[in-house]
Amino acid sequence: MDGNEALQQARARVIEAISQNMNLYGVTPSIGRLYCLLFFSDKPLTLDEMKEELGMSKASMSLAVRSLLDLNMVEKAWRKGVRKDLYVVKDDSxxxxxxxxxxxxxxxxxxxxxxxxxxxxxxxxxxxxxxxxxxxxxxxxxxxxxxxxxxxxxxxxxxxxxxxxxxxxxxxxxxxxxxxx
Missing domain, CATH: 1.10.287 (Helix Hairpins)
Structure with missing residues (x-):
């Protein structure tokens, strides 16, 4: 197994555990996967980027992001030249x-x-x-x-x-x- 595969496997383990326990926050596992996607991302992501990565519909993605915003788990970010909303994990557990x-x-x-x-x-x-x-x-x-x-x-x-x-x-x-x- 190469380094990238090991990294992806390690991340997948955390993503699965976190997403399965998101019911503690009153949200679905798919919202947990979105949270972990943002957590492991090296940069703020747009709704389109998240939708593409997770294969969720735009409506589901929008609802998921809103849920994470309401829970104070993510926040909007700004990047020069980007017109779309960007989101990052607000990592204060x-x-x-x-x-x-x-x-x-x-x-x-x-x-x-x-x-x-x-x-x-x-x-x-x-x-x-x-x-x-x-x-x-x-x-x-x-x-x-x-x-x-x-x-x-x-x-x-x-x-x-x-x-x-x-x-x-x-x-x-x-x-x-x-x-x-």
Whole structure:
């Protein structure tokens, strides 16, 4: 096997692994292959160049690039004399993870917290309602207790998200592995 074949085989292994795990970002393996194409490219690429390399339709390629832009995984680049949009990998893996984590979890925490707080308020009204049966009031109290535990969890998760946003998480888990003494 010559050097070029070895290089292509090594890259293919990474491309396959990355593309198969792109579901973690909520996108398809073909978008993962596009990301890897840009990652391994020596220069910014146009949609036409990416389409030709991957054999995807122009519409699919455009959608894939938009998905990667939304995930903050690629960015537009500029090159003198080139009129078409060019794209390159925005290779800040840590920030990409932080952005994804915050983008996925912050809205979920907010939505769940609001629903739980509203439900607790309604259950408290039921508990205070003398027309409700003892059994219903008792179930309401049990549900309130369970839901309050969830509020503790969502408060913790919200504070964890804050540490990603402020990068304080790096004080506890640094980017570089510390040497053992």
């Amino acid at each position: 840590f920030q990409r993870f932080f952005d994804l984590f915050m983008k996925k979890w912050r809205p979920a925490v907010s939505m769940n917290t609001k629903a739980i707080e509203k439900t607790i308020a309604e259950l408290e009204e039921l508990d205070e309602n003398e027309a409700a049966s003892d059994e219903d009031r008792e179930r309401a109290k049990t549900d309130i207790s369970k839901l309050q535990n969830w509020l503790v969890y969502y408060d913790w998760l919200d504070r964890l998200i804050d540490t990603f946003e402020s990068k304080e998480i790096l004080d506890f888990v640094p980017m570089e592995k510390k040497e053992k003494d």
